[in-house]
Amino acid sequence: MRVAVVSMDTVWTRDRPATRRTRRVARGLAARGHEVHCLCAQWWGGDLDQFEDEGVEYHAVTDGQAAGSFRSKLPFALRSLSPDVVHAVSVPPGHVTTAQTAAKVLRVPVVLDWWERDPERGSDRQYRKAASRADRVLTPSETVRTAVREHGAGDADVQVIPESIDFELVRSAGVDDRFDAVWARDLDGDANVGEFLLALAELRDRDWTAAVVGDGPARADAERMAADLRIDDRVTFLGDLTPAEFVPVLKGSHVFAQTATYEPFATELLWALACGCVGIVEYQAGSSAHELVEGLDRGRLVTTPQELADEIVACGTLPEWETNDGFAGFDHDDVHSEWVDCYEAVVDDYGWF
Template identity: 75%
Template sequence: MRVAFVSMFTPDHRDTPAFRRARRVAEGLAARGHVVIWLGAKWWEGEIDRFEHEGVDYRALTEAPAAGTFRSKLPFALRKADPEVVHAVNVPPAHVATAKTAGRLLRTPVVVDWWERDPEIGSRKQYRKAASKPDAVFTPSETVRTAVREFGAAAEDVTVVPNGIDFDLVREAPVDDGVDVVYARHLDGDANVGTFLLGLAELRDRDWTAAVVGDGPARGDAERTARDLRIDDRVTFLGDLSPEEFVPLMKGAHAFAQTATYEPFATNLLWGLACGCVGIVEYQAGSSAHELVEGLDRGRLVTSPQELADEIVASGELETMAVNEGFAGFDHDAILDEYETHYEAVVADQGLF
C-alpha cells in the first residue's frame, strides 16, 4: 500500500509522544514493504528537498515549520505523492482539514492519528474541524476517544489504536532485581511524583527500595521532596533511560506506580505491566492509565498516598513475574496489524462511493 503521512513536525522538530508514534508507525510500515511518504518540514541538513531514512521517503514542503506555507503546498504534494491512504497527525489541526479537502478531490481516504489537543497550536474551532473532517480517527485510549467525540467526531469514526512496545525485548532482557517499586515518566508539571513519594514515606518502617526513571523540569522538586520526607537514601533518581536499560529494572521490580495527572496513553505503565509488575494507578480524570489495569488481576486503582502504600505492600505478597504474556498483544507488530486493517477498511469504503 502507498501511504502518505501528513505531519509538518517530526520528532526532530518537536520530540513529543504524538510525533514519535507517527514516525514509529511510518518506519514499521516501510519495513513491511509499504511505500511510505512523509510530507513535512525539512529536518535534515543539505540542499536536497527529499531524504530517505529507515525506508521512509521524507519530502520537505517547507525549509522550516511554517504552518501557512505548508498548508498551501500540501494539496499539490499529495497529488504528486498519489497515495492510497493519507495518514495525518492532528497537530497542527488546520492541516487535517486541508488534507481532507485534497483527499476528497483525489478520491483518497484520510485518517487522523489524534494523541492530544495542543492548546499552543491551533484553535478549538480548528480542532473541531480536524475531528469531524476525516474518514477515520485513531486515538491511543478511550479517554482520548471521548475527548475527540466532544470535538464533534462521530462515534463510529473513532477507533482506539494503543501505543505498542517491543515485547521481544521484554522476553529477552535480563532481570535486574535492584529495586522493589518503579515510577517512570517525563518529569513535568503533570508527573505528580509527590504522591508516589508520599506513599513511599508511609512505609518508612519497612524494607524497600524504589527508582524514579525520567527527567524534566520537575525532577529537582521531586528530589527535594524525597529529602524532606527522609526517604532519599532509598529512592534513586535514574534520569532518562532507554527501554534496553529500564526493562531489566522493571522485570525485577514488584510494582509499578502511576500517579500522573495527565496521560493520553500510559506507555511506561504498559512496559511495567508487560514486565510482570503489579500496576498501581492513582485514578486521575485527565489520565487514561486506569484503562490498562481495570479488571486486571495484577492491577490496582487507588485514590490516595495511603492506599498507594497499602497496595505496594500487598504487591509483595503476589507471585513474582518477569514477563506477563497477557500483554503480548501490545507488541509493535500487533499494533501495525491494526493500522493495516483500518487502512484497508477505509480504502474499501472509499471504493463504494
C-alpha cells in the same frame, strides 16, 4: 500501499509522545513493505528536499516550523505523491483540514490519528472541523476516544489502536533486581511524581528501594522533594532509559506506580505490566492509565498517596513475575497489523462513494 503521513512536527523538531507514535507507526509500516512518505518541516541538514530514515521517506514541505506556509504548500506535496491513503496527526488541526481538502480532490481517504488537542496550536472550531471530516479517527485509548467524539467525530468513525511494545525484548531481557518499586514517565508539568514520593515516605520504616525513570523540567523539584522527605537515600533517579535498559529494571521490580495527571496512553505502564509488575494507578480524570489495569488481577486503582502506600504493602503478597503473556497482543507486529487493517478498510470503504 502508499501512505502519506502529514505531520509538520517530527521527533527531531518536537520530541513528544505524539511524534514518537507517528515515527513508530511509519517505521513499522515501512518495515512491512509499505511505501511511507512523511510530509514535514525539514529537520535534516543540507539542501536535500527529501531524506530517507529507517525506510521512511521524509519530504520537506517547508524549511522550518512555518505553519501558514506549510498549509499553503501541502496540497501540491500531496498531489505529487498520489497516495492511497493520507495519515494526518491532530496537531495542528489546520494542517488536517488542508490535507482533508486536498485528499478530497485526489479522491483518497484521510485517517486522523488523534493523540491530543493542544489549545495553543489551534482553535476549538478547527479541532471540531478536523474530527468531523476525517474518514476514520484513530485514538490510543477509550479516554481519548470519548474526547474526540465530544469534538464532533461520529461514533462509528472512531477506532482505538493502542501504543505497542517489543514483547520479544520483554521475554529475552535480563533482570536488574535493584528496585522494589518503579515510577517512569517524562518529568514534565503533568508527571505528578510527588504522589509516588509521598507514598514512599509513608513507608520509610519499611525495607524498600525505588527508582524514578525519566527526565525533564520537573526532575530537580522531584529530587529536592525526595531529600525533604528523607527518602533520597533509597530513591534513585535514573534519567531517561532506552527500552533495552528499562526492561531489565521492570523485570526485577515488583510494583509500578502510575500517578500522572495527563496521559493519552500510559506506555511505561504497559511495559511494566508486560514485565510482570503489579500496576498501581492513581486515578486521574485526564489520564487513560486506569484502562490498562481495570479488571486485572495484578492491577490496582487508588486515589491518594496513602492508598498507594497501602497497596504497595498489600501487593507484597503477590508472586513475583518477570513476564506477563497476557500483554503479548501489544507487541509491535500485532499493533502494526491493526494499522494496516484500518488503512485497507478505509480505502475499500472509500471506493463505495
